[in-house]
Amino acid sequence: MIKYHQTRIISVPRGVLKENRLIALFDELPQADQYKILKTQVLQRTKIRGLNTLMITSPSANEGKSLTAANLAICLAKELQNTVLLADLDLRTPSLHSLFGLSPVRGISDFFMRDTPLSELLISPGIHKLTILPGHERVYNSSEVMGSPKMKNLIEEMKQRYQDRYIIFDSPPLLDYADSLILSDYVDGIILVTEYAKTLFDKLEKAAQLLQGKNLIGTVLNKAAI
Ligand SMILES: Nc1ncnc2c1ncn2[C@@H]1O[C@H](COP(=O)(O)OP(=O)(O)OP(=O)(O)O)[C@@H](O)[C@H]1O
Numbered sequence: 001m002i003k004y005h006q007t008r009i010i011s012v013p014r015g016v017l018k019e020n021r022l023i024a025l026f027d028e029l030p031q032a033d034q035y036k037i038l039k040t041q042v043l044q045r046t047k048i049r050g051l052n053t054l055m056i057t058s059p060s061a062n063e064g065k066s067l068t069a070a071n072l073a074i075c076l077a078k079e080l081q082n083t084v085l086l087a088d089l090d091l092r093t094p095s096l097h098s099l100f101g102l103s104p105v106r107g108i109s110d111f112f113m114r115d116t117p118l119s120e121l122l123i124s125p126g127i128h129k130l131t132i133l134p135g136h137e138r139v140y141n142s143s144e145v146m147g148s149p150k151m152k153n154l155i156e157e158m159k160q161r162y163q164d165r166y167i168i169f170d171s172p173p174l175l176d177y178a179d180s181l182i183l184s185d186y187v188d189g190i191i192l193v194t195e196y197a198k199t200l201f202d203k204l205e206k207a208a209q210l211l212q213g214k215n216l217i218g219t220v221l222n223k224a225a226i
């Protein structure tokens with residue numbers, strides 16, 4: 001059971017968040033509007049249909065999954081009616097904690113490997129209505145953890161518990177590990193991030209093939225000049 005009232009609040013200086021490109025926090029920056037467009041499209045494609053668990057993935061490494069997941073989560077939390085849980089399911093290379101300037105001593109791996117209750121792992125980064133379920137250590141058998149009944153039950157519970165909450169899952173590269181493909185069966189929607197002038201067409205095609213029949217709600221062309 002996830003108990004929000006126990007969530008630790010750790011506020012990080014805004015300068016650090018800006019340096020780490022959490023642009024969606026800064027309305028005055030022009031790039032913030034790109035994330036607002038993304039958020040609006042996500043709302044349009046999910047709200048009416050009650051889709052609330054979304055995975056952010058990309059064909060390969062370094063294309064911008066984590067930054068997109070974090071900025072989208074911030075934008076959704078800024079909407080008056082939503083609360084958001086941002087969960088680091090890139091079990092091999094967790095990075096959301098660093099993006100938010102956090103150094104947790106425990107993370108989601110402790111839930112799976114040491115039975116630590118989720119309520120002890122959640123962090124509120126001082127951003128209204130946003131909660132983070134961070135990672136911290138590398139999990140090398142991440143695909144097995146991802147495919148475990150415990151993971152399936154966790155996501156099922158997250159999905160059912162609150163209607164007005166979005167859960168954004170950061171995840172590993174789709175073509176490099178089985179993890180995101182496994183996760184794609186549990187979530188309501190998938191967003192595929194690609195990198196401008198970098199993502200190769202055959203990789204994009206392969207990713208699209210892997211996601212065929214699943215609910216790909218959109219793609220993001222990241223790192224393009226605006
Ligand atoms: N839109 C963007 N504009 C500028 N830099 C970006 C943008 N998106 C991501 N980056 C930078 O690119 C790098 C990779 O981003 P990020 O960590 O979000 O990618 P990732 O796909 O999650 O990587 P990994 O596969 O390692 O998990 C980071 O240094 C990040 O700051």
Ligand SMILES: [Mg+2]
Pocket residue numbers: 065066067090093095170171
């Ligand atoms: Mg990442």
